[in-house]
Every structure is written in C-alpha cells, then in structure tokens.
Amino acid sequence: MFGYFESQVTNTALKTIRKKRPFVLSRSTFAGSGQFAAHWTGDNRASFQDMYYSIPAILSFNMFGITHVGADICGFGLDTTEELCTRWMQLGAFYPFMRNHNDLGQKDQDPASFSWEAQQIMKQALLMRYSFIPFWYTLHYEASMNSKTIIQPLFFEYLNDINTYNIDQQFLIGRALLISPNLVSQTNTVDVYIPQDVWYEFSSGVEIETVGQFITLNAPISKINVHVRGGFIIPMQTPGANLILGRGNPFSLLVAPSQFGNASGNLFWDDGDSIDSIGTNTYNYFEFTLTTSNTLTIDPLSTNYKDSPMRLDLIKVLGVSKPVTQVTVNGKVYPNYTYSVFDQILIIHGLDMNILVESSQIIKWTTST
Structure with a gap:
C-alpha cells in the first residue's frame, strides 16, 4: 500500500507543479496503481529463463489493470551476452514499457556495446517499435478510458481453443498482433501456436497457410516473428x-x-x-x-x-x-x-x-x- 499511495501523491504533485502529464515508474504497486504509475518487474537476471519469465509477468500485470509495464531488458543482475541481449531487445520492443537497464558493476549492455551486426538487429527492432507508435498510443488510450489490456494472452481472443490456455511464450498486442519470440539460446527456430484465424507475416505481408496448430518457424538471431491478424x-x-x-x-x-x-x-x-x-x-x-x-x-x-x-x-x-x-x-x-x-x-x-x-x-x- 505504501507504493500505491506514494505513486498517487507523486502523480498529483507532478501535475500540480509541471501542469503537464506525469510519468511515474514504480516496482512497488497495488491494485489500482495503474492509474498513477507505470510498473517494472524488478531485479531480474541476465538469463534466457528470466527473459521468458518476463512474458507471463507482463501478461499478469495487464490483467491486474497495470498496463504500462515492462522488464529490465537484457537483465539487471549478472553480465549479459550479445545473443541474449539481442533477443531480449527484440522481445522488449513489444513491451508496453521498454527499458534496457542493469546493475552497477555489470558490463555495459546498451546497443553500442555490441558488434555492428547486433547493433543493426537492435536498431531494426527499435524502428519496428516506433513505427507502431500510433497503434501503441491508441491501445493506451483504450486502456485508460475503457480498462482494456494492452498485452493479452492468446486465450483472451480464442476462449474455445484449449490449445491457447497454457501458452505463455507468445502474446497478443491488442487484438491485432501476435508476437512469438525465440527464447532458447543457440537455436534458429521457434515452436509456436497459430490460432485458427487469418494471419499475415508482418515482415513479408504474406498470408500464413498453416493455422489452428503448432508449427515451427524460422527464427534466426536477426528475426522476431510478428504476425498480423486478419480483420x-x-x-x-x-x-x-x-x-x-x-x-x-x-x-x-x-x-x-x-x-x-x-x-x-x-x-x-x-x-x-x-x-x-x-x-x-x-x-x-x-x-x-x-x-x-x-x-x-x-x-x-x-x-x-x-x-x-x-x-x-x-x-x-x-x-x-x-x-x-x-x-x-x-x-x-x-x-x-x-x-x-x-x-x-x-x-x-x-x-x-x-x-x-x-x-x-x-x-x-x-x-x-
């Protein structure tokens, strides 16, 4: 409750002093904090397992009504690797709140710290995120006005499909984008579920032929799989x-x-x-x-x-x-x-x-x- 009330009074103070929309970030939140503050999921570690854990955490907070949420990209504790940070920057480009952040004493993990190839992959992920800004902003508007989620699990849209019930390594942005990251080190493919619907690959614009089942998609280090839902x-x-x-x-x-x-x-x-x-x-x-x-x-x-x-x-x-x-x-x-x-x-x-x-x-x- 302390974090809740601290966010509330800080939000009010910033509005009073600046006369502008405030931005408050907290990792100590309670039910209802989403109207005052964004949330980050705390001190994670630089591991593929923690990158995976970030997805159910963000899905959960959206269901709690705290929609502007993200995890420390590339990991807060321990030294990251180029492969992990590249994959995590790709995934983090689809967090509502995106921040690459680590602890004092850990190795640098900003994009410029890595190879030219990794920098270009991260740059493309950022450009993709920023190209979706009107879509993101509209989703935030709907979350504020109508208490909608921004990120949601697949079963929210496909309640009658039992295959979606346990999926926590993929997620939807709004109702229209399906994100399927590669969360396993040293792999170039990812096993995903494509619900029974019309789906187009975002990068190519081509319609996916195989739907309503689990499939294997190419997922080299340069690619995160994003699909656009028909309709x-x-x-x-x-x-x-x-x-x-x-x-x-x-x-x-x-x-x-x-x-x-x-x-x-x-x-x-x-x-x-x-x-x-x-x-x-x-x-x-x-x-x-x-x-x-x-x-x-x-x-x-x-x-x-x-x-x-x-x-x-x-x-x-x-x-x-x-x-x-x-x-x-x-x-x-x-x-x-x-x-x-x-x-x-x-x-x-x-x-x-x-x-x-x-x-x-x-x-x-x-x-x-």
Whole structure:
C-alpha cells in the first residue's frame, strides 16, 4: 500500500507543479496503481529463463489493470551476452514499457556495446517499435478510458481453443498482433501456436497457410516473428529520431482483411503532454473501415487537435487475391499504386492526404474478375 499511495501523491504533485502529464515508474504497486504509475518487474537476471519469465509477468500485470509495464531488458543482475541481449531487445520492443537497464558493476549492455551486426538487429527492432507508435498510443488510450489490456494472452481472443490456455511464450498486442519470440539460446527456430484465424507475416505481408496448430518457424538471431491478424487495420507512422521529432512524420495504414474481406481499426492522437485532452476535447479520433467491396473509409470523429500535421502517405493492403486494375481516392482515379501478384499485396503510395479534414475520405480499388 505504501507504493500505491506514494505513486498517487507523486502523480498529483507532478501535475500540480509541471501542469503537464506525469510519468511515474514504480516496482512497488497495488491494485489500482495503474492509474498513477507505470510498473517494472524488478531485479531480474541476465538469463534466457528470466527473459521468458518476463512474458507471463507482463501478461499478469495487464490483467491486474497495470498496463504500462515492462522488464529490465537484457537483465539487471549478472553480465549479459550479445545473443541474449539481442533477443531480449527484440522481445522488449513489444513491451508496453521498454527499458534496457542493469546493475552497477555489470558490463555495459546498451546497443553500442555490441558488434555492428547486433547493433543493426537492435536498431531494426527499435524502428519496428516506433513505427507502431500510433497503434501503441491508441491501445493506451483504450486502456485508460475503457480498462482494456494492452498485452493479452492468446486465450483472451480464442476462449474455445484449449490449445491457447497454457501458452505463455507468445502474446497478443491488442487484438491485432501476435508476437512469438525465440527464447532458447543457440537455436534458429521457434515452436509456436497459430490460432485458427487469418494471419499475415508482418515482415513479408504474406498470408500464413498453416493455422489452428503448432508449427515451427524460422527464427534466426536477426528475426522476431510478428504476425498480423486478419480483420484489423493498424495505424503506423514513419519513425523519427525521437517521439517529439517524429510527430509530424507521415502516417500509414496496414490493412489486413479477414476471411470475409473486411477489417477495422482506429487511431487516437493528441499532443501527448496535456493533462486533460479528453475533458477539453483537444484530441483527434479516427475510425477506419474496410468493406467487402474493397472500399476503405477514413471517418474523422474528432479533429480538434491541429497543432501537429496528420498526413496519410501510404496504405498497404494484404491478402488482395486478384490483380488490381484501378484505385480511386475520393472518387478520382489515383495512379500511384503497385500490386504484387506473388505476395498478393496492394500498396497505395504518395497520398499526402490530410486526414484532419472534417469529412470522410474513401479509397477504393477494383480487381479483375
């Protein structure tokens, strides 16, 4: 209880003094602490076993209502290794709270401490994380407003599938991303469960053929397996050097159709700093809908925050099984698109679309019969 009340009073003091949104981090929390503070899971060790343990810990805290949570990446105690730290940075890129942290007297474990190859792998993991910032931010908004989880176990979405009940080495981000890390040293494959659903590999955009069973995936040191669930539209953004510098960067939409050809998603956006952007209605909120008629609609339900530009540059549509013959944007023929027959991916690029306009915008494509 001491940690709970300490977080509460610190949160209140920071709001009073700074007049801005506070960030409080604690490892001493209690039920309800999630409204005041983020949590980290304490002094772990630099071992593959502790990296694995971080997943059920973070899943548990999300169920406790403390959603902004993470573990000390690469391990707090003991000296880490390049292999372990590389794998853990890949996994940690999908923690709600990401921090590489270790004890005094331990060897350095920041990315620059390792080989050029390891640095590049860690850099790619960080770029992937930052490209998902609009998706992460929207999940945090939903957790704050509707008490939803940010990270959740597979059985939350697949209650009737008993194979998901004991899985604690994979997890979902929101409802749309499946993360399957390699948690075993000196291995290049990972055994995972792919629930009965439509799934696309994030890196390639290709639909997975084998679902509803355990399979073995390639997982070399350079790769963490991420899959996108059909039926969802994920807002993304070109990463910047930091979140402040990247705020004005172009947005993109990753569209993953379900087996029926439809999908939906949303995006919440504000200045990231004000205490009460909801109460003062100074935020933007969009809903995205793909129908079975190959029509993508962007509905701006609130566009009251205009201090930062919001321009949509690219739309990537997965699972387009027939060749695309034409794309229209708001009723006008749009020529800047590519379609891959082999991968079944449609990319509409160079849009430079201002999504802060107060009317719906419609992107539609026709396919050959």
